[in-house]
Amino acid sequence: MGDDKKEFLSLEEVADFLGVTYQLIYRLVRSGELPAVRLGKLYRVSRADLDAYLMRSRAAAGGGTCSVCGTYYKSTSSLKQTCTAEGCGEAICFDCWNRLGVRTCPKHSVKNTKA
Numbered sequence: 001m002g003d004d005k006k007e008f009l010s011l012e013e014v015a016d017f018l019g020v021t022y023q024l025i026y027r028l029v030r031s032g033e034l035p036a037v038r039l040g041k042l043y044r045v046s047r048a049d050l051d052a053y054l055m056r057s058r059a060a061a062g063g064g065t066c067s068v069c070g071t072y073y074k075s076t077s078s079l080k081q082t083c084t085a086e087g088c089g090e091a092i093c094f095d096c097w098n099r100l101g102v103r104t105c106p107k108h109s110v111k112n113t114k115a
């Protein structure tokens with residue numbers, strides 16, 4: 001339909017766009033975290049509000065990307081570990097840290113596995 005400049009998105013479209021579940025978006029809307037207009041039983045999220053929300057949550061939660069696997073996390077609670085090389089501080093997700101035993105970012109991972 002070439003309709004990608006739509007001003008308002010349904011919650012399904014927002015969920016789809018962000019790659020999350022409808023339930024999550026619904027909860028964000030109900031809790032007021034994500035502003036939405038209610039039309040009867042339907043919610044619509046404006047693109048501007050969505051953009052603003054994403055900027056806010058990124059800044060507030062300080063979400064980030066795991067330096068090892070490249071997965072983006074919306075919250076730093078999954079990225080508490082950092083590269084153990086001195087002065088590095090690259091984030092490592094709990095998955096890489098706990099399950100794979102990674103302790104350093106790719107830059108410092110060269111033969112540095114015994115620590």
Ligand SMILES: [Zn+2]
Nearest residue numbers: 066069093096
């Ligand atoms: Zn990772």
Ligand SMILES: [Zn+2]
Nearest residue numbers: 083088105108
């Ligand atoms: Zn590092």
